[in-house]
Amino acid sequence: MPKRLLGLLLVLPALAVIAFLFILPLIMSAVGAFQVEGAFGWGNFTKTFDLYTKDIIFTVVIVSLSTVLIGIASIAIGGYLTLGEHPVAVAILRWLYRWPMFIPFIVVGQILRTFLSKNGMMNNTFINLGLLSPLDAVSFLDWRGIVIAFVWKQTPFVALLVAGAMASINRDTIEAARNLGASRLRLLLEIVVPQVAMTLTVGLILSFVTMMSVLSVPLMINAQSPTMLTADIAFRVNSYGDYGVANALGLISLVLAASVAWIYLRASLKERA
Amino acid sequence: MTAAHIPAARNPLAALWWVPRGIIFGLMAFFIFGPLFNLLLWTVAEKWYFPHSLPLEYGFSSWAKVFAPRGGAMESLTNSLIVALLTVVVSLLLAIPAGYALARLKLPFRGVILLAFLIPQAFPNLTVYVNVARIFYEIRLNGTIPGVVLVHVSHGLVYAVWIATAAFSAIDAELEQAARNIGAGAFRAFLDVTLPLAAPGLMASAIFVFLESLDEFTGSYFVGAPDVNMLPLLLYTTAAGGNYQIASITALLLLVPSLVFMLIVERFLKADVLSRVGH
Numbered sequence: 001m002p003k004r005l006l007g008l009l010l011v012l013p014a015l016a017v018i019a020f021l022f023i024l025p026l027i028m029s030a031v032g033a034f035q036v037e038g039a040f041g042w043g044n045f046t047k048t049f050d051l052y053t054k055d056i057i058f059t060v061v062i063v064s065l066s067t068v069l070i071g072i073a074s075i076a077i078g079g080y081l082t083l084g085e086h087p088v089a090v091a092i093l094r095w096l097y098r099w100p101m102f103i104p105f106i107v108v109g110q111i112l113r114t115f116l117s118k119n120g121m122m123n124n125t126f127i128n129l130g131l132l133s134p135l136d137a138v139s140f141l142d143w144r145g146i147v148i149a150f151v152w153k154q155t156p157f158v159a160l161l162v163a164g165a166m167a168s169i170n171r172d173t174i175e176a177a178r179n180l181g182a183s184r185l186r187l188l189l190e191i192v193v194p195q196v197a198m199t200l201t202v203g204l205i206l207s208f209v210t211m212m213s214v215l216s217v218p219l220m221i222n223a224q225s226p227t228m229l230t231a232d233i234a235f236r237v238n239s240y241g242d243y244g245v246a247n248a249l250g251l252i253s254l255v256l257a258a259s260v261a262w263i264y265l266r267a268s269l270k271e272r273a
Numbered sequence: 274m275t276a277a278h279i280p281a282a283r284n285p286l287a288a289l290w291w292v293p294r295g296i297i298f299g300l301m302a303f304f305i306f307g308p309l310f311n312l313l314l315w316t317v318a319e320k321w322y323f324p325h326s327l328p329l330e331y332g333f334s335s336w337a338k339v340f341a342p343r344g345g346a347m348e349s350l351t352n353s354l355i356v357a358l359l360t361v362v363v364s365l366l367l368a369i370p371a372g373y374a375l376a377r378l379k380l381p382f383r384g385v386i387l388l389a390f391l392i393p394q395a396f397p398n399l400t401v402y403v404n405v406a407r408i409f410y411e412i413r414l415n416g417t418i419p420g421v422v423l424v425h426v427s428h429g430l431v432y433a434v435w436i437a438t439a440a441f442s443a444i445d446a447e448l449e450q451a452a453r454n455i456g457a458g459a460f461r462a463f464l465d466v467t468l469p470l471a472a473p474g475l476m477a478s479a480i481f482v483f484l485e486s487l488d489e490f491t492g493s494y495f496v497g498a499p500d501v502n503m504l505p506l507l508l509y510t511t512a513a514g515g516n517y518q519i520a521s522i523t524a525l526l527l528l529v530p531s532l533v534f535m536l537i538v539e540r541f542l543k544a545d546v547l548s549r550v551g552h
Contacts, residue, residue: 010374011371013371014430015386017426018390021426021427022427026401089290099532102484102535107527110512114312120311121311125307127326128326206395209394209395212397213399216490216491243403250397250399253397253399254396254397
């Protein structure tokens with residue numbers, strides 16, 4: 001018994017930090033969302049939906065689209081690393097895909113802002129290669145820029161998880177299907193992906209939540225309306241000191257993230273049943 | 274495996290596969306390294322404006338500005354380093370006992386406790402920082418270095434605790450028992466046997482926490498600014514002000530530690546520790 005007590009004592013300080021610096025403020029934000037000038041009510045939410053319905057939809061569409069693209073890209077990368085037959089090509093891809101993983105979001109925002117702008121390096125390169133006429137060059141610094149930034153930064157992380165899971169699945173089934181003449185695409189989609197579905201989902205959910213909380217990318221790439229909820233929250237607090245609406249927006253993004261996590265939980269329960 | 278290679282090697286058309294491979298890898302390289310190369314160009318661009326696709330003049334005058342004794346960048350750099358180092362120290366002081374307990378001692382609700390440290394990463398955290406800023410304002414921690422350190426600790430603790438737990442559980446418990454058997458006290462055995470063996474794993478968790486703190490923007494933005502200037506905040510304000518040279522140099526300062534770490538992480542995070550993370 002004293003050993004258990006000692007264990008709890010050793011964990012307690014670290015847990016206290018989480019409790020006071022995360023869970024308590026989280027509860028405060030949930031309660032604050034329903035407080036209008038000291039009384040409880042729905043006022044913050046009516047105001048939020050009046051002002052920000054467009055941004056809520058914008059956020060959901062952008063984050064969902066990015067999640068889908070990240071999923072496709074990481075399956076492609078993981079699949080090639082697992083099934084690719086040419087060792088040199090596999091080595092090149094393994095070396096190439098990881099670079100953006102540890103680059104901070106704020107840096108991603110800055111470098112893509114200069115890269116994707118109307119006169120940025122991407123358009124310039126295409127113009128110099130004759131692929132694009134200068135008059136057709138457009139800036140990508142709107143919703144597309146945010147999606148590109150999210151996919152750019154998050155794909156390596158999910159691909160790393162997925163490739164790891166793919167490397168550890170039993171190769172016998174793959175070889176058996178290959179010997180029966182299955183194409184590599186069929187191998188990937190019908191044999192490999194189903195076996196790593198859980199890892200892929202976990203990676204995508206973590207990415208979804210991360211993208212829901214990133215403030216620097218929308219601030220750097222597209223802070224005009226419509227923009228993401230994170231930029232709206234920062235704006236409500238900094239410009240109006242309006243914590244009620246900020247908390248309501250926070251609660252909405254929390255519900256969005258929680259609903260994704262719920263889909264995952266339901267799927268994993270079904271799998272175990 | 275080998276059976277699949279032989280026909281490919283004999284087929285003279287196999288070399289043609291390098292055409293689609295080359296196009297796809299080339300495009301990937303362009304989209305990954307293009308923005309990074311663009312950043313490097315901006316750090317040494319003296320003059321660069323539309324419609325020129327490359328800078329007109331190169332030079333290091335922006336570097337001189339950034340590292341000038343009275344330039345704001347030195348203050349941000351110092352603040353960022355102080356905060357990151359303090360965050361590492363506090364996180365490890367919390368995570369070493371917690372990780373040891375989670376790895377070695379029979380804890381009730383062990384799984385729940387491990388998950389609790391994931392909470393700050395698993396919820397959209399922007400409103401949390403907004404409310405932390407309100408609490409800190411009441412207790413006068415807002416706009417102070419300890420305030421920012423505490424916020425970073427809460428965010429980085431999941432790496433510190435999870436990796437420390439994995440590092441301790443990868444060590445054979447009998448080694449510590451042997452030390453106890455020849456008369457070492459529990460604390461002595463921990464300090465002389467277990468801790469040194471766990472050091473590479475703990476080093477990896479320290480680096481993770483350090484980077485997490487160095488790169489953190491949202492918490493610093495609400496709790497630190499405008500009194501405590503940090504590199505990510507400087508990057509944001511200079512970029513918003515249109516000073517791409519200074520912004521790019523700041524971005525480079527944040528980028529280099531991250532890339533270096535990516536290249537060396539496998540040295541500290543061995544497979545035996547890695548496979549135990551989160552278990």
